[in-house]
Amino acid sequence: MYLFRLALASVSNRRFTALLTVFAIALSACLLLAVERVRTEAKTSFASTISGTDLVVGARSGAVNLLLYSVFRIGNATNNIRWDSYTQLKENPRVKWAIPLSLGDSHRGYRVLGTNLSYFEHYHYGRNQPLLIQEGRPFQDLFDVVLGAEVAEALQYNVGDQIVLAHGVSIISLVDHADKPFTVVGILARTGTPVDRTLHISLEGMEALHVDWQNGTPARDKGHISAEQARQLDLTPKGITAVLLGLNSKIATFSLQRTINEYRGEPLMAILPGVALQELWSLMSTAEQALFIVSLFVVLTGLIGMLTALLTSLNERRREMAILRSVGARPGHIFGLLMAEAFALALMGVVAGLGLLYAGIAVAQAPVQAHYGLYLPLTWPSAYEWRLLGGILGAALLIGCLPAWRAYRQSLTDGLSVRL
Template structure:
């Protein structure tokens, strides 16, 4: 205990050098642990976005793009699928429920998702959490809209407000549906998923917006069909972007997936979300390894900085070591003292780094989700983080043995003769 107190006071007497060394190690630990926590948090966030959905179905194409644009609202689909094909599988005897999704419009950079009541009834996230309303009701009229919590908060919209949707996904669009404004009838409770960053309308509302469009071209001035003259019975849904489905039994999931992928009516792709997410992690795994290598390199630099600081200060502490030897400390105790100092520095740097990275993750996980649309769940201390922490401290102790060995070998007379 006396040696530990002595090591602490020795470090305290060199507060500036000690603080800089602790800071360099803390920064290294922040990078190393931060990469791991961001990876784990991103995986947990993405995985928790969609639950209890067995298949995601879209036009023939890549499985990863289909998952990204239909569930996470990242990217765009290359083709739509016919509503007749959707109805065919919606009424399939192996299907429990389906959620149709139609994309293609936006509002101030937020995606517009056309769907039906099944979305509010069956969509699940974070295992068994369902869609809840913070205020208002589901959209019932053709031009009713429901806002995700982030949309309402960012744009300061309230119930009853009129909004104009834009054609396309650009933040600033030149083609607005000004002649067919929507009315906000509901605001969803926060989910911390991409659901928060979208505007939800009915499939009929999506058709009504484009009823006077031909081949993706807006009508000429004066040729628009007024919203007041559009009736639900006049609308016919032809296409949607994708749909989610849940089977009545897990056994039938693979059989139904094969049936959809070989469907002769039109080329379709059915994916299992969990498996496709694994493909995403494998793609991102190379970046994770690269960042981990960079972080580990920074950690090595931080530990070497500690070694340099202790070794450089050793020459100035020759008289201090000699005095300690003169008052009765054995050479082994001097060795232990230097090792304790390096252990205290590495432990303090590790503690500061861990505290800082978890604080930063807590402060910025919501802005990251809002700004970049990447779900970043808060995750606890993993075995890897514990391993990193003990590894840093152990490496610090090993490096501390180098100046400790030199101090151990310095003789009493050598220290007393030091100037």
């Protein structure tokens, strides 16, 4: 213990250099922990995007592609599902509920989702949390729209505002549906999922937008059909993009999945959301590991800075070591003193790094959740994070062996006759 007190006194005597070394270690430790915290929470956020859904059904393509456009609103479907296929799925005795999804339009860069009221009843996220209406109500009229929390906040919309939807998914669209404006009737509570970045309308409303369109452009042979005229038409959809299914029994999941994949009416594919999420995360693991390796090199850089500072100070401290020898310190004590200094610097750096991490989370928590849907909790470090911090301290002790060994050798030969 006396060596540690002596090491702290020595560090305090060289406080400016010590503070720079501690700051470098703190930044590197903070970065390493931040990368690990973001990685863990991003994985949790991915997994909590959809909950309670047993199967996702879409046109036959890839499992990841189907998951991306149906759940994360990224990309587009290769084909649609016929309405009669959806009806058969819904009426299957093994199916408890079915949520139809129809994509294709947007509003100022945000995706528009056509669905029905079962979406607000059965769609869950996180730990089986339901969707909640923060303001207003679900859609009832043909031209009602319910906004996700991020859409309403970013575009500053309120209940009662009228908006115009655009054809396609571009941020800037040259073709819109100005003749059929929608009225905002509800705003969903924030979920931290793609729901926040989505505008929700009825399937009939989606059909009304395109009743006088053909192949992505207004059909000239049909003539213009106004919003009031559209109300008089049969707006049963001809096709939808995907279906979310909840089953009466989890045991029937695989058998129904096989039945859907072998469906002869049209090429369909059913995926398990959890399995597809794991596949999606595995595709991102390379970038994740690369970022982690970069963080490790940053930590190594900080520790090398500590090594440089200790080695540089050795020549200046040879008289100090000689005086310690004269009052009874052994070469082993000198070795222990340098090791204690290295450990003290690393420990202060790790503690400061934890402080920087939590200060950063406290400041960035709300904006990160608002803009990226990523919640960073202010919790104690996990067991893995403690092991990372322990690794930093262990590496500091290992690196500290070099200046400690040099001080040990010098103390054997210098005595009190140090040449300055």
